[in-house]
Amino acid sequence: MNPPTDPPALPARDTRALPTGDVHAVVARLAEHPFFAGISREDLARLAEGGALVEFDADRYALRQGGPGETFTLLLEGDVDLEVAGAGPPLVIESLHAGDALGWSWLFPPHRWAFDAHCRTQVRAIALDARHLRALIDADPVLGRELTHRVAELVADRLRHARLQIVSGHAHDHRA
């Protein structure tokens, strides 16, 4: 693997939109993504407005810590590491893979990413327009509740995982 490139100035993301044809291509991929399992085609079409299929090269960043939460990214192919930058090499705290959702900071103020998302491989993803999603959540209580609930599940899962990491580490250090 080539050495990572220097982080670009915020809020740049190393992304490019792919020729999607039309919104139907985005809806088709959303329908296959586990995060949206069970959502009607009609609602998927509403969610997909302003969205695009995107691609990131390996060793580039899908998101930058502190950058604006403008997109909700659903991974279709490839591996992404959530990283904490520090004095030494970046620390990977979680890897995400096809079928995972990348980040929830787009939903909650101040809408800033908490971590870097570094692409370990070439990545293909769906990037939904976060501003549009937030407006949709406010305008449609039913769909808004469903989407918020799913994001909350994601947050709860990752909180459980973080706590498990803490208590397992505690057991590791103190078991007699």
Next chain:
Amino acid sequence: MTIAPDLPLRDPLTARPYVVSTIRQQTHDIVTLDVRPAEAPIAFAPGQFDMVYVYGVGEAAISISSDPATPELLSHTIRAIGWVTRALNDLQPGATIGIRGPYGRGWPLDDAEGRDLVIVAGGIGLAPVRPAIMAALAQRDRFNRIALLVGARSPRDLVFRDDLDRWATNPAIDVHVTVDSAVRGWGGRVGVVTKLIPRVPFDPDGATVLTCGPEAMMWHTADALVKRGVDPNHLYVTLERNMRCALGTCGHCQLGPVFVCRDGPVFAWPEVSGLLEEREL
């Protein structure tokens, strides 16, 4: 439940001499001691444990981590956390230690016959399931899929790296490894071991699961497995308590109505999940 057959004990309170043949450094604070008996070897079942005695220091209960097909070369994998385990970590080849055992109920491999066998290990928890993996691979036709899910705090905390590398290229077993965190460049999965459970291919209706690790990890593992549809009666855990006599008489390892040393250390999840919720226990 079906439990590994009891194996006969000879003089269960008498330690027999064993000579340390090799010491394998697994991590910065974990070693595997390979020992050979000065007397005739004693058979053991996967999941059983020994009382390992450092003369002049004391005894500790340690799971057997070697191949049950070769009882003449016995392995114990030990983290240095107390007087005895530190003394064990400081031994040199040629040293003599005392071992009594094997004790306890082992992994119920018979329960997995004709089913998928899923093994979930956290950290040094790979050591007590390693004999079951070796036994299962030696009798591969008895099982459908065999999947091994391994988690560790970091890449440097992974034990039995050679085995993991070898098994990863063995089509007889499906190996998935993850770590809680890693410096960029690790290349493998990062996240808790329970994250692997929804992704690994196995039939939850027809799976027997063996799991070993910190209790918090086993709780979360059990939750994730049941959520996926695994029958808790086919989910087995091994518990670690303060074993002293190893015969179910002294009571140091008592967990409510059970003695972990005698009735375990391997239990079906429904046998102990309620007991583990009791704060007083």
